[in-house]
Amino acid sequence: MSKLTLKSEIQNEWEDFMQEGYTYSMQGNSVEAARVWRELWNKMYAVLKADDSISMEDLDGAFHGMQSIYNWSTDFEMELGNASKEVSSFAQTRIEFCNTYIAKCQDKSEPNLEGMKWALCESYFDLEEIEEGERLFQKYLEESPTSGWGWIGWSDQYGIFAKKNKDNEKAMRILKKALEIEGLQDRFHVLERLDDLFMEMGMHQEAAEVRQKVLDEMKTKNASRPKATLPPLIKAVPVTSAKIGRNEPCPCGSGFKHKKCCGK
Structure with a gap:
């Protein structure tokens, strides 16, 4: 049980902010959703800051709204990422939020943490603070070297979705390095990105050889939605994986996360 108790007026205020943000989010208005939720986060952060012993788990346990703080956190992070494509200041908010979430989460195996780490790295690239983004990608991948989506996220800063730091050779080297790691998770998706x-x-x-490996992976793992045939040797647009992660860039090239674009 959470050691934190929130007064009813705080519960109601937070719930109003949360639902208002979801209304904007469902309308596809990431900037307004991020703006409203940033106000909500400032209120949550004030509670965390008032007592260093309060964790994200405590905050989540004390809140009794229609949506849990645990689930909302990933939506907030995602909308900050989308909104930062239009308003750069949201990238800094995303950094601050992810840093606090990581620091205040007691369970270091908590599933949200990995996504927060990659979002943090990506935000530094969005702000063109490349050295810090590189440092963090390397740091977190040293801690979790088998994270396929971590390697993909790093590669994407230079690869097919990159707009500012385009360097396909570097993106390729990152993915190849990932494929050398024994026990690499989501190897299938790393191969597809390559x-x-x-x-x-x-x-x-080289693409044909990789596509054969993709088919071999699908046969081995009995993938639920395999490609029926090899794609043609010349593609008009980039082809993405059969399974697109919620925080992966949308394949249409909009720069938004897939969930808030073509994946709605």
């Missing part, structure tokens, strides 16, 4: 990258670079033979 396939897309090879095709963009015009390396058709």
